Amino acid sequence: MPTNDENAAKIEDELSLYIKSREQVNYIRRILAAHLGDCAQGGPIKSSLALANGRDGDGTVETDSTTVHGIYSEYLDAVKNNIAARKEFEAARHYDLPEPRTEGTADGGSVALGLEERVALLKLHQKRDSLYAVQETLDALLEQPAAGPEFLDADRMFQGTPALPPVPRDVINTMVIEQTSSPMDIPGQVSQLERVVLRAKLLLRQEEQLLQEARQRVHRTSQPPSQAAKLMALGATRDELIHWIETELGKASPEAHGTGDGSLGARLGKTDLAAIQVQLADIKEKYTLYVSARKVLLEMASSESQTLPPPSRIVNATKRTSYAASPLPPMDHLLTPYLASLVDASANHKATVAYRTHISSLLNKTSQENSRQLGKAAEGSDLLSTFPQGDASRHRSGTNPASQAGLVSQAQPWVDAADAAKMATLESVAESVENGQIALEGLMSTLKDIGKITGKNLLDSEEIAGEEDMWLGADTPRARRHVRKGSRAQSQSSTDPWAKVRGNLGLLGQEGP
Structure with a gap:
């Protein structure tokens, strides 16, 4: 189904x-x-x-x-x-249906x-x-x-049919731009094409110069080497071979590895056969590399390159096939050290970048933590609310706003508020000292007036001098004024006739001692 x-x-x-x-x-x-x-x-x-x-x-x-x-x-x-x-x-x-059956007939009919x-x-x-x-x-x-x-x-x-997909906005914008764009500027297009042609000519001239230099270089190298150069190359190869053989023999000698205490038989007994096989395989590999390098060097020294024919359009295909057919000498043994040094430099640079990234992330975390701590301290401190930054740093409007970024910008309000608090403390202390000096002067004048009334010098000259030295400098005009007042009172007390009378009068109706 x-x-x-x-x-x-x-x-x-x-x-x-x-x-x-x-x-x-x-x-x-x-x-x-x-x-x-x-x-x-x-x-x-x-x-x-x-x-x-x-x-x-x-x-x-x-x-x-x-x-x-x-x-x-x-x-x-x-x-x-x-x-x-x-x-x-x-x-x-409209055809007349048959009449419905009676109840009796319905009971007698079948249900089916x-x-x-x-x-x-x-x-x-x-x-x-x-x-x-x-x-x-x-x-x-x-x-x-x-x-x-x-x-x-x-x-x-089209009722009930699916709607078409909407047109992309890029297509509509492109159509609008094409319809509203200004007419094509023919002179501008021509000048642009001229610039493109000039640039192509300059590139062609540079390529021709490079091709000429390459031809000259190939012509110089195509000359056959002299016999002196060949002999020098062979001598250098022989010296290198002798030096290599001596080095390998020195490594293989028992004196290079022994300590001088044991005999040759004991050292040979201790030497493992697998280690000897590994060393022999290493020596064979090095010798194979040396032989291949020597063959390459001899081929390069003894090869006589053919002179290049004059360039022509007819022999271009022949030149390409000859260049492709000439095998290039293997240069792996010369490039390997440089590639190894480049790999080491890349690894060092990668490690430096990773270390720098780690240091930067650590400094950023530390800076964020310091900023968070400074923010918490600023929220719970009364110093910044008492001395806000605007009032404290109002005289610094000429500074560079870029220098107030980071932690410096967060710590600067504390420095300014501390300076403002220090200045306010100094001003309050100076005001208190000034009020104390004024009160002291009033007290001294009051004591002198009492002395004049009673005829007794309540302040000794030495004490007055000491107090003046303590509170006021000896050279200040206030000190000189106090000294003059004291001397006048002393002279007056010496010339006063009541000075001869005992000054401890006390209250009326009391007897003296």
């Missing part, structure tokens, strides 16, 4: 023949419009363009007098058959027969509903000709 997916796929395949794209629909509409225009012959439509114009009283279909062929005749036949089927349906619907009749009745109702729907659709088609504007309404035609 086919599944639901298979049924859906089958239905989609059957309906795909009747579903058209928007371009095809527009094309069909243009063809229909052209056909209708030909039928109307450029003027107003005098008669209906529908094949079936209506029905007469008997229900027959009225058609035009013109003969039709092909699909049009099939359409008219289908319409006639439809009308005939509708007549039959109406006649069957009643169920079949019920199912048949339901099927007839469904068929009637479907025929009604077809009838309504056909009536709508007959009442509304194909050339009517409502029949060709785009909203009704």
Whole structure:
């Protein structure tokens, strides 16, 4: 039994023949419009363009007098058959149904027969509903000709079809730019092309110079080496070979590895056979490398390069094949040390970058922690609220604002607030000292007045001098003023006649001691 997916796929395949794209629909509409225009012959439509114009009283279909062929005749036949089927349906619907059975007969009938009749009745109702729907659709088609504007309404035609995807914004912007762009500047384009051509000529000249230098270099190297150069190369090779043999023999001798305490037999007994095999394999490998290097050196020294023929367009292919055929000497043993040094430098640079990244991350974490601690201290401190930064650093408006970033910008308010607090403390101390000096002067004047009244010097000259030295400098005008007042009081007390009288009078009515 086919599944639901298979049924859906089958239905989609059957309906795909009747579903058209928007371009095809527009094309069909243009063809229909052209056909209708030909039928109307450029003027107003005098008669209906529908094949079936209506029905007469008997229900027959009225058609035009013109003969039709092909699909049009099939359409008219289908319409006639439809009308005939509708007549039959109406006649069957109005046909008198048999009277319902009585209760006695119903009890005597079988249950299966009643169920079949019920199912048949339901099927007839469904068929009637479907025929009604077809009838309504056909009536709508007959009442509304194909050339009517409502029949060709785009909203009704494309109702239920999926909408097209939106046009990308880039395409719209490009179209707008192309439409609103200024006309092409021909002189500007020509000048730009001239600049491109000039740049190409300069590049061509540079390449020609490089090619000339390469030819000269090849010409110099193509000359055969002299006999003296060959002998010098062979001598250097021989010396290198002798030095290498002596080095290997020195490594293989027992004196190079022994300590001088044990005998040769004991050292040979302790030596492992696998270690000897490894050393021999290493020596063979080094000797093979040496032989290959010597062969390459001899080939380079004894090779006689052919002179290059004059350049021509005909022999370009021959030159390319000769260059490709000439084997290049192996240069691995010369490039290996440089590559190893480059690898070491790359590793060192990578390690340096990693260390620098680690240090930077550590410094950033430390800076963030310090900033967090400064923020917490600023929130719980009364110093910054008492002496804000604006009042403390108002005189620094000419400084560079870039220097106040980071920790410096966070620590600067504390420095300014501390300076402001120090200045405020100094001012309060100076004010307190000034008030104390004024109070001391008033006290001294009061004591002197009391001394004048009582005739007794309450302040000794030495104490006054000591106090003046303690609180006031000896050279200040206030100190000199106090000294003058004290001397005047002393002279007055010495010349006063009441000074001879005992000054401890006490209160009235009390006897002296």
